[in-house]
Amino acid sequence: MRDQGDEKERKDGGAPAGFIPKHGGYQILLSYQKSQIVFDATVYFCKRFLDVRDRTYDQMVQAARSGKQNIVEGSQASGTSKEMEIKLTNVARASLEELLEDYRDFLRTNGYEEWDLNHRYTQRLRELNRTPGANYETFRKAIENEDPAICANAIIGLIKLTTFLLDRQLQALEQAFLKDGGLREAMTRARLARRKGTEGTSGT
Secondary structure, three states, X not given: OOOHHHHHHHHOOOOOOOOOOOOOOHHHOHXXXXXXXXXXXXXXXXXXHOOOOOHHHHHHHHHHHHHHHHHHHHHHHOOOOHHHHHHHHHHHHHHHHHHHHHHXXXXXXXXXXXXXXXXXXXXXXXXXXXXXXXXXXHHHHHHOOOOHHHHHHHHHHHHHHHHHHHHHHHHHHHHHHHXXXXXXXXXXXXXXXXXXXXXXXXXX
């Protein structure tokens, strides 16, 4: 049941009662959706091509996990700390950049080439990425291909897309912070709105 006072405040153009903005909802972020594919693909890749005792195995899986989990944590932290949201999103970006380098090392040390922008498989990967609701199944044939070069390059393409999305996300977060500030500014606006509403009521 809605509080009549809150309803009146909204109709009068006042601020909502709460000052903590909506947060979470990371599942709808394209960056999260792609990072989840990258994580699942990396787990598969490492099990298939690396020795579990190899230090790189754990590093790659942890970097992929960090990329995904920091998007989640950043989204959850956004309600009370925009600064923390930006920091965690940037950590996700850095983790995926580290993972990208590991895949490039794999290609180089095994004598494989990284696909350039004009490679026909790169074009195909772009088409798949435009598929609405794309998930692991969308890319399974590439990720689990018999050719390890195709596997690694497909995941590299997914990492590049995810970092691109995170770059745009960071730019949007920075602009929003410059425009609206963080929790302290929201709290100040809420207090001023409440004070103004109280003064207006007492003056009638």
